[in-house]
Amino acid sequence: MENNQNNQLSNKEQYELKQQEKLKEQNRVARHRSMKRMTKIALIVAIIGGSIGTFVWYLATRPPIPEGEILSRSGLHWHPKLAIFVKGEKQEIPANLGIGAVHNPMHTHDSSGVIHLEFQGVVRKDNLKLGHFFEVWGKDFMELGSSVKMTVNSEENAELQNYILKDGDKIELRYE
Helix, strand or coil: CHHHHHHHCCHHHHHHHHHHHHHHHHHHHHHHHHHHHHHHHHHHHHHHHHHHHHHHHHHHHCCCCCHHHEEECCCEEECCEEEEEECCEEECCCCCCCCCCCCCCEECCCCCCECEEEECCCEEHHHHEHHHHHHHHCCCCCCCCCCEEEEECCEEECCHHHCECCCCCEEEEEEC
16 A cells, blocks of 8 residues: 555655655664663663772771781881701791782792791781791691791790791791
8 A cells, every 4th residue: 555655656755755764764773872872881880880889888898907916007017037947957948939920028038038028008917927928938837847846036936837927036947
């Protein structure tokens, strides 16, 4: 029936009708593109907003650090010294432990046994445990011997890997 109507229309009317149909199709495509663009923008805003919201929620709900666990709120720069003996023989502590693409705040520069503790911001007691130095080194505390005796500043100490390093400490570990 549409063909009958088109046959009854003049050429000019047929041309105008085609132009109107073209314009309607262009408007439909433009609306579709606009909806896709708006959907993408809304999705990006939701993802960014959700990420920020999750981060704020994490900060607000994480448990506070107990005051007794904090050694410093403004960082520290200490240098304890460690000597290790296995069956009476002194062991070398490698240079540049903890130094690489990511600079660990607990590291060595040379093989003298000086451990550099260079922390920024809040420093917890756990950050300064002797066992953490062994983790930086990639060793288990007990892998050098089946028993160990420790002295700190020439006094016997039984804390071993739980000992919290202090500036100027002279620590000796003797493994058997």
